[in-house]
Amino acid sequence: MPKSSHPVRVAAINFLNPAPLMWDFEHPPLAAKLAERYSLHYTKPALCADELLSGRADLGLIPIASLTPDLAIVPGCTIASLDRVRSIQLIVKQTCSLEAVRTIAADTASRSSLAYTEILFRKFLGTNPAFLQHPADPIAMLQQTDAALLIGDPALLALESRNQIEQVVGPCLWIDLAHEWHIRTGLPWVAAVWAVRPEALSVSHITAAQLTEDLTASRDHGLVHTDDLVQQWAPRLPIPAETIRHYLTQNIHYTLTPDCIRSLEIFRRYATEIDALPPLPALRFL
Numbered sequence: 001m002p003k004s005s006h007p008v009r010v011a012a013i014n015f016l017n018p019a020p021l022m023w024d025f026e027h028p029p030l031a032a033k034l035a036e037r038y039s040l041h042y043t044k045p046a047l048c049a050d051e052l053l054s055g056r057a058d059l060g061l062i063p064i065a066s067l068t069p070d071l072a073i074v075p076g077c078t079i080a081s082l083d084r085v086r087s088i089q090l091i092v093k094q095t096c097s098l099e100a101v102r103t104i105a106a107d108t109a110s111r112s113s114l115a116y117t118e119i120l121f122r123k124f125l126g127t128n129p130a131f132l133q134h135p136a137d138p139i140a141m142l143q144q145t146d147a148a149l150l151i152g153d154p155a156l157l158a159l160e161s162r163n164q165i166e167q168v169v170g171p172c173l174w175i176d177l178a179h180e181w182h183i184r185t186g187l188p189w190v191a192a193v194w195a196v197r198p199e200a201l202s203v204s205h206i207t208a209a210q211l212t213e214d215l216t217a218s219r220d221h222g223l224v225h226t227d228d229l230v231q232q233w234a235p236r237l238p239i240p241a242e243t244i245r246h247y248l249t250q251n252i253h254y255t256l257t258p259d260c261i262r263s264l265e266i267f268r269r270y271a272t273e274i275d276a277l278p279p280l281p282a283l284r285f286l
């Protein structure tokens, strides 16, 4: 690589769900070779997008809510779900029906799920609850508000300790937001895509084709190694191995299909209609 260039700086997400996408970057035989082209660091989804938008990263796995006209979507991979995603939970105290929810504490890590929740209430149910940003802590959240929005590993962990949570805050409805979107639109629920600042690629002397190929191959190799991923993640998260396997193989969908792209467009249109996000008139692809 010429002296003036640097590897592509990648902002990745440190949850279980992106693990298959990261396979080649984290495992032999390709990790060493990829380290010449990419330098990785891990953060929460909302911060991932901030780093890309501020120019501190060149490529990021970012919430679709954070896409701007300056960023190009890398075709091929996504974090999506064809129905139930499991890791996006809206927990509603049962003293309150969904329609009666007035206050929601939302995990500060989220961007897409926050906008999906706003769409659910303001567009689909026609109500207008207030949102409070809160670190992911279901009991503390539900002690302050009618409902709590959790994403990623904290949502998976909350499902495992459902009884303990309900003993403190009372019985709750556990709503899978991806399922709510799917039953109302007939489309997959899409959370995140790989997005790049296109001008950054020339600095790193990487072609669009090479980048797309590296990311797609990593996803494909990750999915072939599901058993290894389950083994590696089971000691890290107090979740049954079978639940991890089901999550990686049935809940999360890793291919950016034409239906996912339509869903992304509709999500951004609805979010614009209710003033949750700025307009994104056309999607830009690498």
Ligand SMILES: C=C(O[C@@H]1C=C(C(=O)O)C=C[C@H]1O)C(=O)O
Pocket (backbone or CB within 6 Å): 013, 015, 017, 018, 045, 046, 062, 063, 064, 079, 085, 087, 088, 109, 110, 111, 112, 113, 114, 151, 152, 153, 155, 191, 192
């Ligand atoms: C499926 C998930 O998707 C994540 C949810 C995001 C969001 O709500 O902004 C962003 C990135 C995704 O990795 C999850 O974390 O549970």
